[in-house]
Amino acid sequence: MTHDPSRPLWKTLTAFAIIYFVWGSTFFAIRVGVEQVPPFLLAALRFFVAGLGLLLWAGIKREPAPCRREWPSILLLASMIFVMDYGLLFWAEQRVASGIAAVVLATIPAFMALAEIFILRTQRLTVRLALALLIGIIGVCVLTVRSLGLSGAPVDAAGAGALILAAISWSIASVLTRRLPLPASKVMSSGTQMLAGGVMLMVPAALAGEFQRFHLASVAPAAWVALLYLIVFGSIIGFTAYLWLIHHESPTKVGTYAYVNPVVAVIVGYFLGGEPLGLRTILGTVCVLISVIVITTARKQTVKDQG
Numbered sequence: 001m002t003h004d005p006s007r008p009l010w011k012t013l014t015a016f017a018i019i020y021f022v023w024g025s026t027f028f029a030i031r032v033g034v035e036q037v038p039p040f041l042l043a044a045l046r047f048f049v050a051g052l053g054l055l056l057w058a059g060i061k062r063e064p065a066p067c068r069r070e071w072p073s074i075l076l077l078a079s080m081i082f083v084m085d086y087g088l089l090f091w092a093e094q095r096v097a098s099g100i101a102a103v104v105l106a107t108i109p110a111f112m113a114l115a116e117i118f119i120l121r122t123q124r125l126t127v128r129l130a131l132a133l134l135i136g137i138i139g140v141c142v143l144t145v146r147s148l149g150l151s152g153a154p155v156d157a158a159g160a161g162a163l164i165l166a167a168i169s170w171s172i173a174s175v176l177t178r179r180l181p182l183p184a185s186k187v188m189s190s191g192t193q194m195l196a197g198g199v200m201l202m203v204p205a206a207l208a209g210e211f212q213r214f215h216l217a218s219v220a221p222a223a224w225v226a227l228l229y230l231i232v233f234g235s236i237i238g239f240t241a242y243l244w245l246i247h248h249e250s251p252t253k254v255g256t257y258a259y260v261n262p263v264v265a266v267i268v269g270y271f272l273g274g275e276p277l278g279l280r281t282i283l284g285t286v287c288v289l290i291s292v293i294v295i296t297t298a299r300k301q302t303v304k305d306q307g
Contacts, residue, residue, distance in 0.1 A: 024264025048198025082197020139287025
């Protein structure tokens with residue numbers, strides 16, 4: 001990693017440590033939280049409060065508010081990222097180990113590549129990319145298919161399905177983000193999306209009867225600590241570190257969090273949560289990570305290159 005001598009090295013290392021280890025550990029924090037608080041309600045609280053925090057920051061910096069033509073984009077992305085992706089992740093972690101959830105969501109770059117190849121037609125399918133996608137599919141199958149005869153129970157089918165839908169929703173939203181009109185300020189854009197997503201998540205929470213099942217007095221302190229960790233460290237500090245890095249480091253270096261986070265999540269889940277780490281989990285994780293590393297480091301072959 002080349003380093004700009006005018007910028008303190010400790011700042012760069014701290015920022016990378018945050019997006020590597022803090023973001024990787026949030027999967028376990030979600031698991032702790034959903035043991036006490038219904039999943040959609042927990043997600044709504046996290047993003048509503050975090051969104052308010054980011055908007056306060058944007059207000060202090062006097063960032064301009066979104067204009068009328070930007071609000072439809074904000075609401076669309078909020079529904080896809082925070083309701084579909086995070087809502088399904090929080091729900092799935094009632095049924096799936098936190099480390100496995102992180103591994104399945106690591107397939108997002110694969111779904112993004114598929115969207116660019118078959119929907120947008122902006123990328124060409126190469127042999128290297130095809131092999132990487134195949135390895136990723138094999139990894140998911142190793143985690144979920146019961147008939148393979150591997151040690152360790154396969155992932156709950158409903159939980160795995162929810163996580164795959166979450167990954168697809170995030171990948172489509174990521175592709176759309178490049179084309180939709182959004183505020184120039186990333187703080188304002190993310191803050192409004194988080195806040196809107198937090199409000200929207202109240203709808204599935206209400207439909208699932210979570211408000212009736214939620215009893216404030218019965219929530220253990222560990223759940224509140226987990227929620228506070230998700231809001232402050234996972235969303236506000238994590239986003240700040242990410243935003244700082246993308247302005248000071250190459251996207252390729254910053255993007256390495258995509259294949260560090262699942263490893264951190266698996267390790268944290270194993271040591272802190274007693275989650276199983278059998279042959280099935282290890283093989284599935286390795287396959288998915290190989291797929292992600294190949295996809296994120298490969299030079300994109302565009303359709304124009306083909307001609």
